[in-house]
Amino acid sequence: MAKTAKASPIRVLIAKPGLDGHDRGAKVVARALRDAGMEVIYAGLRQTPEDIVGSAIEEDVDLIGLSILSGAHMALFPRVLKLLKAHKASDIPVFAGGIIPDEDARRLKKLGIRAVFGPGTTLEEIVTTARGIARRRS
Amino acid sequence: MSRARPLPAAAAAVRRGDRRALARLITRVEARDPTVAPVLSALYPFTGKAMVVGITGPLGVGKSSLINGLLAQLRRSGKRVGVIAVDPSSPFSGGSVLGDRIRIDRATEDDGIFFRSMASRGHSGGLALATREVARLLDAFGMDVVLLETVGSGQVDVEVREVATTSVVVLVPHLGDDVQTMKAGLFEIADVFCVNKADLPGADSAKRDLSELVGLASSDGWRPTVLSSVAAEGLGIPELWSAVEAHEQYLDTSGTRLKAARERAADELLALVRDRVGRELSDAFEHDAKLAALLDEVVGRSLDPRSASERLYRELRRTG
Numbered sequence: 055m056a057k058t059a060k061a062s063p064i065r066v067l068i069a070k071p072g073l074d075g076h077d078r079g080a081k082v083v084a085r086a087l088r089d090a091g092m093e094v095i096y097a098g099l100r101q102t103p104e105d106i107v108g109s110a111i112e113e114d115v116d117l118i119g120l121s122i123l124s125g126a127h128m129a130l131f132p133r134v135l136k137l138l139k140a141h142k143a144s145d146i147p148v149f150a151g152g153i154i155p156d157e158d159a160r161r162l163k164k165l166g167i168r169a170v171f172g173p174g175t176t177l178e179e180i181v182t183t184a185r186g187i188a189r190r191r192s
Numbered sequence: 193m194s195r196a197r198p199l200p201a202a203a204a205a206v207r208r209g210d211r212r213a214l215a216r217l218i219t220r221v222e223a224r225d226p227t228v229a230p231v232l233s234a235l236y237p238f239t240g241k242a243m244v245v246g247i248t249g250p251l252g253v254g255k256s257s258l259i260n261g262l263l264a265q266l267r268r269s270g271k272r273v274g275v276i277a278v279d280p281s282s283p284f285s286g287g288s289v290l291g292d293r294i295r296i297d298r299a300t301e302d303d304g305i306f307f308r309s310m311a312s313r314g315h316s317g318g319l320a321l322a323t324r325e326v327a328r329l330l331d332a333f334g335m336d337v338v339l340l341e342t343v344g345s346g347q348v349d350v351e352v353r354e355v356a357t358t359s360v361v362v363l364v365p366h367l368g369d370d371v372q373t374m375k376a377g378l379f380e381i382a383d384v385f386c387v388n389k390a391d392l393p394g395a396d397s398a399k400r401d402l403s404e405l406v407g408l409a410s411s412d413g414w415r416p417t418v419l420s421s422v423a424a425e426g427l428g429i430p431e432l433w434s435a436v437e438a439h440e441q442y443l444d445t446s447g448t449r450l451k452a453a454r455e456r457a458a459d460e461l462l463a464l465v466r467d468r469v470g471r472e473l474s475d476a477f478e479h480d481a482k483l484a485a486l487l488d489e490v491v492g493r494s495l496d497p498r499s500a501s502e503r504l505y506r507e508l509r510r511t512g
């Protein structure tokens with residue numbers, strides 16, 4: 055019989071919820087994850103939590119990365135987690151990046167966001183963590 | 193054969209409209225997971241209804257923007273639409289950035305659309321096989337139309353775009369230089385030419401040039417339609433869809449649909465067998481002592497590759 059197929063790449067959805075006007079940081083992260091061999095579905099700006107969860111399900115991603123600068127994280131991130139649960143998709147881990155105060159980061163992690171990256175985080179750190187928390191391993 | 197038996201759970205879930213089940217099956221098909229075969233087989237009787245339309249063209253010409261326009265138009269007329277957007281994988285890392293979703297504005301949670309991004313993953317035959325099977329999954333899911341976006345160059349795409357029954361080739365003024373278009377093999381496959389970004393100068397002359405060229409090249413008696421669009425503003429979308437429908441109608445009235453379907457079936461069977469034999473052989477080269485010895489002979493110049501392949505072929509026929 056045929057040899058077991060080569061492991062599929064990790065698929066990750068990168069999206070920016072909220073009303074931020076630019077997505078440079080998210081794009082840099084997307085490229086770093088691609089260079090680490092992942093398939094990055096880049097959804098872009100102004101994604102509602104409903105858009106994000108719908109895309110994550112259609113694309114059958116192993117991981118969701120959300121980036122936000124506008125300060126609406128405490129409203130938007132928990133909503134994403136809630137919708138994932140409603141769609142029986144809580145097995146898809148979520149990480150977040152952007153400008154998020156420590157206190158909020160702690161609360162978000164308690165709610166189920168798996169990792170929170172502040173502005174100082176290195177790309178290596180993001181890639182390693184992403185690989186560690188993704189559903190499938192490549 | 194399997195029709196009388198109950199559907200495998202995953203197949204039943206797809207028929208029920210379970211989006212997550214569909215998404216997971218697509219992942220398994222993409223991974224060329226051999227265990228999906230019974231599911232695909234059970235769903236096959238529910239396929240054959242969807243129209244598969246290829247949207248092909250060089251990087252950045254506006255393929256996704258056109259798909260965005262087509263989605264709005266098709267949803268207005270109540271059609272359910274699947275989209276498969278293929279982007280290249282990086283040959284260096286194997287990763288990719290799949291960015292076609294950015295162009296799509298759709299009503300949140302519109303269940304009449306299923307959009308899936310696919311990376312080419314470097315396997316030319318495998319991608320065409322996967323695309324065909326994914327299109328069929330969307331068909332079995334109940335989609336009326338499947339739109340297939342591919343970048344129109346490179347070996348990989350040549351096979352992938354043959355999955356479609358109607359192929360739209362998208363060009364832009366000046367970029368789609370005649371010779372390049374011919375080199376990319378786009379003339380052979382175009383049923384409809386769409387000169388997008390017609391808001392830029394040069395669109396009229398590009399359209400005129402294409403119309404002249406198209407007069408010379410017609411395949412199966414169909415003369416490709418040439419039209420223009422401004423996808424960013426939604427202009428030319430109804431005309432584009434009419435042209436697609438006209439070609440689909442031509443396939444029926446001219447009797448070419450059946451012939452094309454037979455050709456596609458032959459291609460697919462051939463590719464499936466080739467894929468399987470190829471995988472088994474490359475596995476055997478690593479693990480089978482007899483094959484390793486054969487390789488040694490070729491490398492040691494005591495046997496030439498043609499004779500070695502002849503021996504291998506006979507062996508396969510005997511043991512198969």
Ligand SMILES: Nc1nc2c(ncn2[C@@H]2O[C@H](COP(=O)(O)OP(=O)(O)OP(=O)(O)O)[C@@H](O)[C@H]2O)c(=O)[nH]1
Pocket residue numbers: 250251252253254255256257258292295343388389390391392421422423424425
């Ligand atoms: N001027 C003009 N720009 C357009 C038009 N349609 C699309 N664009 C722009 O062209 C760029 C590429 O559009 P896409 O729809 O992503 O093109 P694509 O062919 O899908 O691109 P790839 O998938 O990357 O090959 C975007 O910046 C669009 O806004 C048009 O009709 N006129």
Ligand SMILES: [Mg+2]
Pocket residue numbers: 255256257291292341
């Ligand atoms: Mg595109």
